[in-house]
Amino acid sequence: MRFVDEYRDGDKARALSAKITALCEPGRHYKFMEVCGGHTHTIYKHGLEDYLPESIELVHGPGCPVCVIPMGRIDDAIHIARQPGVLMTSFGDMMRVPGSGGSFFDSNAEGTNIRMVYSPLDSLKIARQNPDLRVVFMAIGFETTAPSTAMTMLRAAQEGLPNFSIFCNHVTIVPAIKAILDSPDLRLDGFLGPGHVSTVIGCRPYEFIARDYGKPVVVAGFEPLDILQSIYLLMVQLHEGRAEVENQYTRVVPWNGNPVALKAIMEVMELRPYFEWRGLGFISHSAMRVREKYAALDAERIFDLPGIRVADPKACQCGEVLKGVLKPWECKVFGTACTPETPIGTCMVSPEGACAAYYNFGRFTRTRVKEASQA
């Protein structure tokens, strides 16, 4: 298949793998964080770690939009869905994320109407077709999905749809990266920058990582060769003693991002003073809310939300996993109490969550997998 197969070429991967290995200094251990959950998914889905030398460790970052939503927000969403005449829509990944009293699927079994959509514009269509229902879109995601939410809101405002609103849970990636850099328990050698977020915000927002923290950043694409090449670029920077922001994903990411998308976001949304991240706690200026001007589209203003903060389950170590401090399998409940069937933490739910990716695709030491596949 064009535009896919050329990025999954095993021969090119072997060549890159050899170049990466050649740059490894003997006795040195390298730790790179892939910020984005999409990268985590690719790494496991294609078995990419098989190409890396033992001395390179990939640490999974906080960039899984489903994983960072705190339980209280899920409860709030279900509260909205329970109001008379409400039809809530959300992305497929959200459906299984547990709140304190269960997930959207559980809630639907008790009578709510929460439907899966592929795009926020589909929610708008549902609102148009069902004027007697109040349609609420549960908006989640980083800067990647925020523009489509913004465009949907602008269109809803233009059409003057009275029965459509959004429950805004959009978050921003840079404050989360900063929180990780400031966290004392993690020593990283560099970052694979989030590719899709960067299509919107560009590469400049990461410059502080290189400048203030002295860590190289390579904005990476989502095919396995993209990731391997980005790791190679990080290794070259380290080898040459540089710390810069580089863009591997030039076929999609413009250095300055997408000004039209950014303008749309800023038109309808503004930064919240603070927002709670699952496992990471409160981070200031890390999320978006709907501007006053668009209050008519803001479910938080329309519905009276309980807004109760729900602590993560005690056993759950999602926070450490999201910060990359723990590997999924190092979590106390991984694979025993917490499985994809009965997830305790969000990391086990989304296919981009580090725990789900590791449980579904990895769950095996590299050596054992190699032995088995060559048997």
Add this chain to the structure above:
Amino acid sequence: MSERVTAKATGPDEREQQVLDRIDRARRRQARVREDRIVLAHGSGGKATQTLVEAVFLDAFRNSLLEPLEDAATLDLGAGRLALTTDSFVVSPLFFPGGNIGDLAVNGTVNDLAVSGARPLYLTAGFILEEGFPVADLVRIVESMSAAAEAAGVQVVTGDTKVVQRGKADGCYINTAGVGRIERDAPLGIARARPGDAVLVSGTIGEHGITIMLARGELDIEADLESDTAAVHGLVAELLATVPGVRALRDATRGGVATILNEVARSADVGIVVDEAKVPVRPEVRGAAELLGIDPLYVACEGRVVMVVDADQAEDALAVLRSHPLGRDSAAIGRVVDEPPGMVLLNTTFGGTRVIDLLVGDPLPRIC
């Protein structure tokens, strides 16, 4: 006036007889459903039900075993072993490119019998209809069932209809049960998989599932795809007749090929290694699956068989399969290994390795 004249001429007994004859003729006249839509009365068991049964179902499936319309069909099967199966069909939308719920309901049950090594003989058909369902749609569905049954050489010999209130069902649900005769000595079963065996699939995978997802019209993705729904009993019969080393057969429906392989691995306590590059997937299916962030290995098929075959006979098996119209794209996709027991591994096209596990539920589209 003329009637009175006739009456005078024929006398009272004859007049009564004329009326009775007329009623009888009317009753014998082929039943016809007058309503355009299913009403609750069609499920009441009374005349409306009778009319529906005779006009729609009996007419489509007519055979001497069904015609008495008894509570159960009496089958004369002679000696031997039987296979019995049942399956319910709730697909939405009811009509999709390549088929509809009707042929799906016949093929699904025929295939369950076929992969058990049985020759499918008789089916039952149970319908749950929603009040308001268009009779014309029902007729289309039943006609497809009839055509599929004829193609598969089976008869629908008994059935049932219920009508539920509007909103309590999604138009039309069908349950079919099937009986088949086992005509082969060597038993089949997924627990018989042995290390060294080859894993084959009878064609390109995932077309049905992706077709249904796209036919729901929620995704705004268009692809030139049709469901792969087909009855595979002919293909399976040829395979079993010529390749004695077939150990297990499975119809890859819900959960796709990945789910079947996990069942084999667990049941036989063996490992399975699949080579991603060898799995036949049409580019349209790969493209749509890529866009949706789902893996074709988990997507449903409705006319594909997964087989575990003695490795020495794998080439023979492929030759037989590929000579059949439904098996042209058959491929050997992997092998059974000792370790790790109970697990399925995938050698990715990229050159890495990963686990293929069972999914918790339906594959959900990813966000980004």
